[in-house]
Amino acid sequence: MELVTNSKKVESKRNQRKPLQKIKFSTFLKYLFVITLSLLMVIPFIWMLSSSFKAESEIFGIPIQWIPETFYWSNYVEVWTRVPFHLYYLNTLKITVITVILNVLTSSMAGYAFAKVRFPERDKLFFLYIATMMIPYQVMMIPQFMLMSELGLVNNHLSLILLGAFNPFGVFLFRQFFLSIPDELLEAARIDGLNEFGIYLKIILPLSKPAIASLVIFSFMHTWNDxxxxxxxxxxxxxxxxxxxIQHFITEYNTEYALLMGAAVSAIIPTIIVFFLAQDHFVKGIASSGIKG
Structure with missing residues (x-):
């Protein structure tokens, strides 16, 4: 009897190990897939960074030399001195920062209205507003240009700021996030005497850091790279x-790839900084934006 019970215990242990081995192997495959996909996405950036330190004749050499024998730091010096690159940087920073701030304000206020303020035809109006996301930019391009031309805003940074300050995706993101905030919290604030703007400013915005971080990243990257x-x-x-x-490094007869890559590396630094500063809140915002429909 003891031998039979011992053999049964051994078999049960083996049966318990098999699912664990399967789970470990499946997890290994998932990690392998994610790592491979990540490397495929990172390789172009590594090549861009490597090329920015090379001489023009070394960039398209085969096989690819990922680490240059000689680092040409002068490429970056020439990028910032040949053309007023610092002025382009400041212009982009000005447009992007103002657009992001306005985008967060308009999207959060509209999202709060669509999520927590009851008014006639609210859901239908929200549907129509979100439906504008399906209209291609090429369709709106000419009407928008004609409107800005009538307002005298062509060749003006204000035209880009105004067009980027309103974003249906941002409204959708905030609305979905605000739906996860209990209505009882807002009712208690109304009983205490707060009006709708006070509730939005003192209660909703402090709780909306994940959604704000998510929209800041999306809006910053879109405006900066536009x-x-x-x-x-x-x-x-x-x-x-x-x-x-960056077009100054692309002429009719020649493209200076070393300088072009140096300018591109300089251009992506702010987007990387913004993402790393807001990535924790970004993950929370994406995870919580679809809690309620």
Whole structure:
């Protein structure tokens, strides 16, 4: 009897180990897939960084030399001195910061109204507003330009700021986040005498850091990397953004890839900084934005 019970125990232990081994192997495959995909996404950036320190003749050498034998720091010096790159940087920073601030304010107020303020046809109006996300930018491009031209805002940073200050995606993001905030909390604030703006300012915004961080990252990256908007509305060189200023290294007969890569590396630094500063809140915001429909 003892031998039979011992054999049963051994078999049960083996059966318990098999699922654990399967789980470990499946987890290993998942991590392998994620790491491989991440490397495929990072390789272009590594090549860009490596190329920015190379001589022009070494960039397209085969096989690729990921670490240059000689680092040409002069590429970055030439990027910042040949053209007014610092001016392009300041212009882009000005447009981006103002646009992000306005975007957060308008989106959070509209999201609060659609989520917590009851008014006639609220849900239908929200649906119509969100439906504008399906309209391609190419359809709105000419009407928007005609409107800005009538307002006298062509060749002016204000045109880009006004067009970027309103974002249906931001409204959707905030509305979904605000739906997760209990209505009882707002009712208690109303009983204490707070009006709707006071509730929004003193209760809603302090609780909305994840949603704010998420929208800041999306809005910052979109505005900072925007090329088509500045190309349409800006004509003076002293108003150019980084994306337009980089064109100076691309001529009709030649492309200076070393300088181009140096300018590109300089351009992505702010987006990386913003993402790392807000990544914790960003993950929370994405996770909580779809709690309620």
């Amino acid at each position: 090329f088509l908007g500045p190309l349409i509305y800006l004509t003076s060189d002293h108003l150019y953004t980084i994306q337009l200023g």
